[in-house]
Amino acid sequence: MLKPLFTRLFFEEKDLSSCYKEPLVQSQVDLSRKKSMQTEHWKYKLKAESSLMTRLKVAKKSVVVLVIVLMKISAFCEKIKNIIVWDDRDRSFMFVMITVIGYCSFAVIPLRLVVLFACNKFL
Numbered sequence: 001m002l003k004p005l006f007t008r009l010f011f012e013e014k015d016l017s018s019c020y021k022e023p024l025v026q027s028q029v030d031l032s033r034k035k036s037m038q039t040e041h042w043k044y045k046l047k048a049e050s051s052l053m054t055r056l057k058v059a060k061k062s063v064v065v066l067v068i069v070l071m072k073i074s075a076f077c078e079k080i081k082n083i084i085v086w087d088d089r090d091r092s093f094m095f096v097m098i099t100v101i102g103y104c105s106f107a108v109i110p111l112r113l114v115v116l117f118a119c120n121k122f123l
Contacts, residue, residue, distance in 0.1 A: 086092045106114065
């Protein structure tokens with residue numbers, strides 16, 4: 001309400017200097033204002049980009065992929081279990097103990113010494 005009144009009273013074209021030109025460069029604020037005033041693209045955004053059926057198809061595909069990945073993971077875990085657990089409990093225990101002792105020995109011994117022992121150049 002007051003803005004048109006002040007514009008009319010103080011900021012008229014006749015009050016401008018004769019050397020004044022409209023700026024050719026637009027600021028970020030001007031560009032954002034101009035972009036927000038363009039309402040033509042709003043009516044296109046009201047339409048859904050993907051329908052409910054396409055969303056359901058995408059969800060179905062992702063569930064199928066998830067099931068396949070979970071099956072691969074469970075198959076890998078079952079293979080690991082089958083390596084460790086045999087019918088004979090003593091063999092299973094021996095395998096686990098040898099694996100743990102091997103891991104601990106290689107964790108304690110530096111890799112440099114392991115390479116030297118493997119090359120037979122240590123002696």
